[in-house]
Amino acid sequence: MGKKCRTQAVERDLEWEIIEPLLPKKKQTRPPKWSKRQILDGILYQLKNGCNWCDLPKDLPPYSTVFWYYKQWREQGVIENLRDILHRRVREQVKKKGNGQPS
Incomplete structure (x- = not known):
């Protein structure tokens, strides 16, 4: 696996750590x-x-x-919530890098 693929996999894992807790929990009757x-x-x-x-x-x-x-998830507002939280995190990262637009 090339360096780019490993980096993308790590980034995806980090994204998933943010996203997973935002998804609804479902009572498990059997493994999905x-x-x-x-x-x-x-x-x-x-x-x-x-x-x-x-x-x-x-x-x-x-x-x-x-x-x-x-x-x-759309009806429960999960999709919109994910979008809002991820947009907020991206804006925060841009500000930290000093690339943010003046308010």
Whole structure:
């Protein structure tokens, strides 16, 4: 694995540490077939690429599963909350680097 791939994997792990606690907890009756991270990867893929849900790549969970979670999380305000928190963190990082716009 090249240095770039390792760096991206570490960045993704750090992002996941921020995101995971923001996702709803579900009473587990049995182990899930797909992790929340895999579900979120599917949602983010669709939002980034604008593809139809049924055109998600085969290495992601089935589109029906991803779309079901997307609808649930959207209705619960989870998607909006994730967006707001991540935007806030990016703005804070930009300010720390001294690249922020004057208020």
